Amino acid sequence: EAQLVESGGGLAQPGRSLRLSCEASGFIFDDHGMHWVRQVPGKGLEWVSSISLSGSNTHYADSVKGRFTISRDNAKNSLYLQMNSLRPEDTALYFCAKGKIGVSSSDVFDVWGQGTMVTVSS
Amino acid sequence: DIVMTQSPDSLAVSLGERATINCKSSQSVLYSSSNANSLAWYQQKPGQPPKLLLYWASTRESGVPDRFSGSGSGTDFTLTISSLQAEDVAVYFCQQYYSTPFTFGPGTKVEIK
Numbered sequence: 001e002a003q004l005v006e007s008g009g010g011l012a013q014p015g016r017s018l019r020l021s022c023e024a025s026g027f028i029f030d031d032h033g034m035h036w037v038r039q040v041p042g043k044g045l046e047w048v049s050s051i052s053l054s055g056s057n058t059h060y061a062d063s064v065k066g067r068f069t070i071s072r073d074n075a076k077n078s079l080y081l082q083m084n085s086l087r088p089e090d091t092a093l094y095f096c097a098k099g100k101i102g103v104s105s106s107d108v109f110d111v112w113g114q115g116t117m118v119t120v121s122s
Numbered sequence: 123d124i125v126m127t128q129s130p131d132s133l134a135v136s137l138g139e140r141a142t143i144n145c146k147s148s149q150s151v152l153y154s155s156s157n158a159n160s161l162a163w164y165q166q167k168p169g170q171p172p173k174l175l176l177y178w179a180s181t182r183e184s185g186v187p188d189r190f191s192g193s194g195s196g197t198d199f200t201l202t203i204s205s206l207q208a209e210d211v212a213v214y215f216c217q218q219y220y221s222t223p224f225t226f227g228p229g230t231k232v233e234i235k
Contacts, residue, residue: 047224112171
């Protein structure tokens with residue numbers, strides 16, 4: 001069974017950094033694009049970033065472009081999100097999601113982790 | 123960016139009755155070359171991550187009951203639950219994957235009347 005487990009969330013002051021990790025199991029990791037989606041509890045879903053199978057192509061929401069960096073280590077079946085210059089509006093539950101269609105620029109999310117909470121506050 | 127809207131914001135339906143949720147995109151999400159609509163539906167229950175129900179507007183994900191169906195093309199789409207069950211109480215989101223940034227609708231909350 002495909003499974004994703006996020007970690008690395010927590011409390012950070014504005015302007016500081018956090019690195020989220022997502023460990024994948026139960027599927028061939030490097031056969032799938034991977035994605036980060038966030039959600040303020042009780043609110044809607046916001047796509048954050050996507051990365052291609054090899055990691056050569058990445059995409060970002062305008063709200064995080066230039067501050068967040070997505071990466072993957074296929075040898076470790078792991079996805080990462082380096083979050084710099086954090087802002088209070090980045091406060092959300094961050095989900096790691098597996099792509100189904102296989103094109104990071106056009107994909108749906110068929111497996112989700114439980115999420116890791118990021119709170120940005122002084 | 124493609125803006126997704128949904129209606130209604132919430133609806134209450136009796137057990138066994140039909141529930142219909144609408145989703146509209148600000149521009150077409152139809153790939154004319156393949157005649158496929160890049161539109162997905164997700165279900166989210168409290169305290170859980172979203173679950174993929176349908177993609178390509180009408181293709182059911184494996185394991186999804188056939189009471190869930192999708193229709194529409196271009197900019198207007200519908201999710202139908204043909205006979206509402208207690209376990210269908212949730213928030214439903216549509217998502218376009220025609221282009222980045224991928225965008226979601228604001229969600230429709232389905233409750234039992």
